[in-house]
Amino acid sequence: MSKLFAQIVFFLACPAIVINAYADSISNSIVRNKDIELCVKKNGSIDSECLSSVSKKTENELNQEYQNKLKEISSYDYSQWWMGQKKQREEMKESFIRSQTLWDKYREEYCKSASTGGEGVDGYSLIVLSCQTNMAIRRIEEIKMVHPDLSDG
Numbered sequence: 349m350s351k352l353f354a355q356i357v358f359f360l361a362c363p364a365i366v367i368n369a370y371a372d373s374i375s376n377s378i379v380r381n382k383d384i385e386l387c388v389k390k391n392g393s394i395d396s397e398c399l400s401s402v403s404k405k406t407e408n409e410l411n412q413e414y415q416n417k418l419k420e421i422s423s424y425d426y427s428q429w430w431m432g433q434k435k436q437r438e439e440m441k442e443s444f445i446r447s448q449t450l451w452d453k454y455r456e457e458y459c460k461s462a463s464t465g466g467e468g469v470d471g472y473s474l475i476v477l478s479c480q481t482n483m484a485i486r487r488i489e490e491i492k493m494v495h496p497d498l499s500d501g
Contacts, residue, residue, distance in 0.1 A: 410487055
């Protein structure tokens with residue numbers, strides 16, 4: 349009897365596990381963003397002012413983090429590096445600037461790729477904006493992990 353009970357429980361639990369896994373995968377989608385979804389839910393339609401606010405906030409945070417890190421790199425005492433030279437610090441700075449330019453292009457192309465399935469549908473711009481916002485949030489975290497003094501990381 350207990351074996352039959354275990355089989356029934358397993359049979360009934362499997363769909364719930366699959367549904368929960370599917371729901372988790374949706375919430376972890378690069379083309380879904382909770383703040384953007386809240387803007388839409390708040391008004392029941394596309395609220396340009398709210399969406400613009402979310403986008404500006406994230407882009408401002410990204411730009412601020414980038415500028416802070418650029419300042420940190422530019423003013424870092426390169427003599428702290430083994431046989432450190434000013435040239436090394438300048439190369440790090442130039443590389444960091446280049447990486448951000450390349451990242452901007454990468455984000456644009458990545459979000460085009462990630463949102464292609466939604467082209468032509470109502471709300472396509474929300475899909476793209478969600479991707480761009482999520483990528484910016486991730487980039488902020490990446491920038492925070494760059495440390496001129498490797499012992500800081």
